[in-house]
Amino acid sequence: MPQEIRFGDFVREITTQHEHLSYNHVTSTPKLDAEGQPIPLKAPPIQLRAIDAFRLIKPYIGTRLQDQVRAVVPLALYLMLFEIVILRTDVVDAEVIAAGLIAVILGLMLFMEGLRVGLMPFGEAMGTSLPTKAKLPVVLCIAFLLGIGVTFAEPAIGALKAAGQIVEVENAPYLYSLLNDWAEVMVLIVGIGVGAAAVLGTLRFLYSWSLKPLIYLTVIPTLALTFYIAQHPELSKMLGLAWDCGAVTTGPVTVPLVLSLGIGIAASAGKGGSSMSGFGIVTLASLFPILGVMGLAVYVEQAVTPAEIIASANSLSAATSGLAWYESTPWAEVIGGLRAIVPLVLFLMLVMHFVLREKLSQPRNIAYGILLCVIGMIVFNLGLSYGLSMLGNQTGSLVPAAFTTLEHVESSPLYHYRVGIIIALTFAWVLGFGATLAEPALNALGLTVENLTNGAFRKSLLMYAVSFGVGCGIALGVLKIVFNIPIVYLLLPGYLAALILTWFSSEEYVNVAWDSAGVTTGPVTVPLVLAMGLGFGDAVQAIEGFGILSMASIGPIISVMIVGLWINWKVARKHQRYDASLNTTALVGKATLNRKAV
Amino acid sequence: MAKKEIVVLTDVALITAIVQRGKADAIVKAAQEAGAQGASIHYSHGRGVRERLGILGLAVEAEKEVINIIVSRDQTDRIFEKIYLAGDFDTPGMGFMWVTPVEKAATFVPPDILEKFAQQDRRSPERRRRS
Numbered sequence: 001m002p003q004e005i006r007f008g009d010f011v012r013e014i015t016t017q018h019e020h021l022s023y024n025h026v027t028s029t030p031k032l033d034a035e036g037q038p039i040p041l042k043a044p045p046i047q048l049r050a051i052d053a054f055r056l057i058k059p060y061i062g063t064r065l066q067d068q069v070r071a072v073v074p075l076a077l078y079l080m081l082f083e084i085v086i087l088r089t090d091v092v093d094a095e096v097i098a099a100g101l102i103a104v105i106l107g108l109m110l111f112m113e114g115l116r117v118g119l120m121p122f123g124e125a126m127g128t129s130l131p132t133k134a135k136l137p138v139v140l141c142i143a144f145l146l147g148i149g150v151t152f153a154e155p156a157i158g159a160l161k162a163a164g165q166i167v168e169v170e171n172a173p174y175l176y177s178l179l180n181d182w183a184e185v186m187v188l189i190v191g192i193g194v195g196a197a198a199v200l201g202t203l204r205f206l207y208s209w210s211l212k213p214l215i216y217l218t219v220i221p222t223l224a225l226t227f228y229i230a231q232h233p234e235l236s237k238m239l240g241l242a243w244d245c246g247a248v249t250t251g252p253v254t255v256p257l258v259l260s261l262g263i264g265i266a267a268s269a270g271k272g273g274s275s276m277s278g279f280g281i282v283t284l285a286s287l288f289p290i291l292g293v294m295g296l297a298v299y300v301e302q303a304v305t306p307a308e309i310i311a312s313a314n315s316l317s318a319a320t321s322g323l324a325w326y327e328s329t330p331w332a333e334v335i336g337g338l339r340a341i342v343p344l345v346l347f348l349m350l351v352m353h354f355v356l357r358e359k360l361s362q363p364r365n366i367a368y369g370i371l372l373c374v375i376g377m378i379v380f381n382l383g384l385s386y387g388l389s390m391l392g393n394q395t396g397s398l399v400p401a402a403f404t405t406l407e408h409v410e411s412s413p414l415y416h417y418r419v420g421i422i423i424a425l426t427f428a429w430v431l432g433f434g435a436t437l438a439e440p441a442l443n444a445l446g447l448t449v450e451n452l453t454n455g456a457f458r459k460s461l462l463m464y465a466v467s468f469g470v471g472c473g474i475a476l477g478v479l480k481i482v483f484n485i486p487i488v489y490l491l492l493p494g495y496l497a498a499l500i501l502t503w504f505s506s507e508e509y510v511n512v513a514w515d516s517a518g519v520t521t522g523p524v525t526v527p528l529v530l531a532m533g534l535g536f537g538d539a540v541q542a543i544e545g546f547g548i549l550s551m552a553s554i555g556p557i558i559s560v561m562i563v564g565l566w567i568n569w570k571v572a573r574k575h576q577r578y579d580a581s582l583n584t585t586a587l588v589g590k591a592t593l594n595r596k597a598v
Numbered sequence: 599m600a601k602k603e604i605v606v607l608t609d610v611a612l613i614t615a616i617v618q619r620g621k622a623d624a625i626v627k628a629a630q631e632a633g634a635q636g637a638s639i640h641y642s643h644g645r646g647v648r649e650r651l652g653i654l655g656l657a658v659e660a661e662k663e664v665i666n667i668i669v670s671r672d673q674t675d676r677i678f679e680k681i682y683l684a685g686d687f688d689t690p691g692m693g694f695m696w697v698t699p700v701e702k703a704a705t706f707v708p709p710d711i712l713e714k715f716a717q718q719d720r721r722s723p724e725r726r727r728r729s
Contacts, residue, residue, distance in 0.1 A: 008672045018675070046650045048690060053654055055689045060657035117656070368656060 064113055068105045071438055071524050076101050076387075078434060079395045079528075082427055087398050087414065093390065100387020107380025108523060110372045111155065115253065118369020122348040123257045125358065127264015133356055140199045142351055143261055147195030147285070148188070149344035150254045157187055158336060158381050159389065159527035160248055163534055163546075169313040172237040172544050173306035174297065176313060179241070182300060189296050190245050193288030194254060201281030202262045211280045211511050215502055218287045223495055225294050230488035235301055239487050240546030242293040246286040247549040248526055250518035255282055255441070279511035282518035286553065333385070337378035345370050380523070388524065389531040396535025396545070399424050400482070406539055421482065425475045431532075432474035432552055435525045436467040445519050449512050456567055457512075465563045466516045466556040473555025474529065477548030481537050487547045494554040501561040509564030516560050517553040605712065609671040610703045613678060615695035616644065617685050619661035628684035629667055632677045637667045647691050658691035668703060 030038040048056070080091050091097065126146075130139050151157065161183050169176040178186055200214065226243075229235045258281055352358055360366055400406060403413050403420025413420055436442060445466075446459035480490055502510050529548055537545025617625060619641070626637040644662045648655040669677050674697055686692045 012672075012675055015675075017679070043646075043650050045652055046647065046690060048651070048654065052690055055686070056651075056654055056691055057657050059686075365656065 061109075064109050065105070067440065068108045068112075071440065071522070072101060072105050072108075074438060075431070075435055075524065075528060076391060078431065079391055083395055083398055086423060086427070087401055089398055089401075091391075092394060097387050097391050097394075100383045100385070100390060102387075103379050103383030104387050104524070105383075107376045107378070107383050108155075109376070111376030111380055112252065114369045114372030114374075114376055115256070116369070118366050118371075118373055119253075119345075119348070120256060120260065121361070121366065121369075122352065123260040124264060126348070126351060126356070127261045129356055129358065130261075130351075131265050138355065139265060140202060142355065143198040143202050143258075143265075144195035145347060146261060147193075147198040147254075147258060148191035149347045150257050151191035151194045151249060152187060153253045153340045153344045153377075154249065154251045155253070155340075155377065155380055155384075155523040156248045156251050156521070156526040157190075158340075159384055159530050160245070161187075163389075163530050167534075167544060169310055173309040173313075174234055174300060175237050175241060175544055175546075177304065177309045178238060178293075178297065178300060180313070181309070182296065186245075186293060186296060189292040190249055190289040193290075193292040194249050194258070194285045197281055197284035197288045198258045198262065200284055201258070202265050204280055205262050205265060210507060211283070211514070212502060212507070214280070214284065215287075215510070215514060216499065218284065218291070219495055219499060222287060222291050222294070223492060225291065226488055226491055229294055229297065230486060232301070234306065235297055236486060236488070237544055238297040239294075239491075240544055240550065242290050242297060243487070243491060243550030243553075244530070244546050244548075245293045246290040247518075247521040247553045249289050250282050250286050250521065251523055251526070252441075254285060255518070258285065279515050283511075283514035286518045333381035334378050336381050337374055340377050341370065341374045345373075384527050388527040392528040392531030393535035396532035396537075397539040399427055399536060400539040403482075404540060424482070425478060428478040429471040429475040431471075431529075432555075433467045433471035435528070436470040436520045436556075437463060439520055439522050439525065441519045441522060442466055442516070445512070445516060452508060452512075453567075456571060457509075457564070461563065462512070462516070462560065465559045466520055469516075469556030469559030470520050470552045471555070472559070473552040474548055476555070477533065477551035478536065480547055480551070481533065481542050481545055482540055484542055487550070490547075490551060491554070494551075494558065498554065498557045498561070501558065501565070505561050505564055506568060509561055509568075513557050513560035513564065516556045520556060521549060521552065604704055605707045607703045607705070607707075610700040611669050611671055611674045612698040612700050613665075613667045613669055613674065613681065613695065614698065615665045615667075615681055615685060615693060616642075616662050617665065617693040618659040618691075619663055620659070621685060621693075622663040622665050625665060625681055625684045626667070628680045629677050632680040633673050634667050634669055634677050637665050639666075640664050651691060655691070662693075668700070 028041065030041050033039050076097075080094075083089055083091055126142070130142065134142075161179070163179065167176045167179060203209070204211070204214065226239060229239055262281055352360065398406075401413065402415050402423045403417050405413055415423060442463055443459075446462045449457050449462050450459045476490060479485065480487060502514075505513070526549065529552065530546075533548040534545035536542075613629075615625065622637075622639045626634075626639070629637065640663070642662050642664055643660050645660070648658045648660060651658065665681075667677065667681075678695070678697060681695060682688075685695070687695060
């Protein structure tokens with residue numbers, strides 16, 4: 001019987017629920033063989049009860065599902081509610097669209113997880129060990145090919161191809177042929193643009209070039225070519241598409257893979273570690289494809305005449321009459337998914353095997369990741385055509401009912417002309433703003449920027465600045481379609497303003513601003529906005545509905561740089577005041593000293 | 599220069615928990631609500647249970663976060679249980695945790711607390727612990 005017990009020990013005895021079990025019973029010791037040598041232990045596989053397996057898998061799937069639900073559901077709900085409340089129509093094929101949206105969520109979830117498990121290890125391994133095993137030209141060559149590969153694997157590229165089916169061949173024959181007969185070539189050209197950007201970006205890491213000259217050297221020729229193309233009435237219809245391609249390329253596959261390669265190369269070359277090393281590739285990867293596609297447009301114009309295109313398209317449509325573009329078999333999506341992922345994986349495998357001569361560390365996991373990627377891509381493509389594209393197209397084609405007379409909407413125009421226009425613009429602005437705020441990549445960029453500027457540029461401020469820019473851009477794009485403004489009148493001033501701002505801004509903000517344009521166009525936003533623009537264009541009898549995405553890219557560049565300049569001015573003013581206060585105290589101190597001396 | 603006096607804390611324990619990457623924040627929050635002062639987290643990656651789970655091992659992240667929490671001895675059991683529940687340690691692959699006795703620790707002790715103990719010591723000299 002103890003004389004005293006600490007009250008703390010007493011409380012512990014009556015409150016805790018510890019079952020004590022000796023760890024000796026849980027661990028095992030190696031057995032000895034005949035010669036008395038211990039036999040190496042091989043841990044037996046763990047047999048789980050069903051409930052344990054479920055509890056293990058539930059959080060794994062739950063968190064990943066939640067991420068995608070957050071990105072897709074609010075947007076879809078916004079569009080549907082807008083249709084029902086403001087436009088007073090019902091959502092057509094609501095069941096099909098809902099199923100399609102579920103497919104998009106599932107597909108994106110599988111695809112992202114596959115990317116993380118299956119493809120990212122490749123990118124990291126290549127980035128770290130390539131420079132030690134190969135000479136610089138070989139490394140750059142591989143970066144170039146990787147750029148092409150990732151473009152084909154980019155989910156949003158499929159949306160671009162799908163959009164081509166809606167274009168009326170009589171209205172814009174060249175645009176139609178670029179999106180149908182030349183679709184593969186166009187994606188290849190875009191890929192070459194991304195590859196060239198990867199090469200330049202890697203070189204920039206190695207020699208730490210400033211981004212500004214690169215931007216001037218890319219944007220000025222692009223604008224010049226745009227101006228030249230705008231003079232041709234037939235060619236100018238392709239401008240919107242060309243500039244939209246730039247926004248499509250920088251998605252969830254391209255950015256991480258190319259970046260990890262570039263940063264890995266820079267780190268192993270011993271030149272990494274500059275705070276801005278990760279930026280710039282995204283910018284170049286969205287500018288080069290624009291140049292490439294415009295070049296292709298000029299070439300197509302030389303190669304074929306409009307009459308030929310219309311004739312061939314008509315013979316095609318006669319052969320496959322009665323099939324709308326979204327009624328094709330699901331096999332098209334399956335093949336598309338395979339074709340997007342398999343070449344990229346094969347290329348990575350070949351590089352691993354022949355250039356690096358390395359074995360994969362965990363082939364089973366990689367195989368699982370690649371399988372997930374392919375399945376995810378297929379499901380996502382299905383959801384794209386039956387969910388996102390349908391919904392976007394439908395909403396886009398209904399919104400003009402707010403201000404003009406449409407055949408398929410009763411009692412349109414629903415509102416007074418000016419009110420209707422304002423409603424349509426507000427709708428577009430809110431869509432851009434909301435979709436961008438929900439983009440996970442923007443959150444990551446915001447964190448990076450806050451760290452880089454030592455908290456002067458807050459994460460939330462960047463996110464709002466970018467979202468505000470995108471909102472304004474999308475609203476501008478809608479204006480362009482409504483009033484049929486030639487896109488060159490919007491692009492030239494916009495990019496000239498961006499160039500002037502670039503001239504005055506500091507290097508950090510130039511990097512952040514130009515990259516934020518690429519970050520904002522994710523796999524959900526691009527198809528929605530593309531389809532919406534095309535539907536919108538159809539409804540107001542515009543020739544083509546492209547160009548909204550390009551406006552959404554220029555918006556944030558300008559808004560972020562303006563905010564950056566404002567912050568710099570604030571910081572400078574603070575320093576001035578601080579210096580001024582120092583000076584006055586110093587003066588006062590001097591004065592007292594002088595007095596003492598007197 | 600006068601010699602600085604170090605206040606040594608006794609009755610200290612260290613709780614270490616290894617969890618999957620990304621789960622530490624929720625666990626530290628639960629521990630703080632149960633009275634822990636704070637935690638330090640560092641990254642590592644682990645091997646073991648993941649390989650033995652077969653296909654299910656894919657649901658376990660190889661990248662880990664190691665949480666170190668310094669607690670007082672009377673708090674140990676309560677916080678240990680809270681961490682156990684917050685981290686779902688009863689599920690395979692979720693992590694491992696243990697308590698290490700700590701001989702002594704030192705940090706900033708607020709002066710009002712020091713003042714309080716000094717007064718108590720003056721009142722009852724026999725309460726003074728051997729150091």
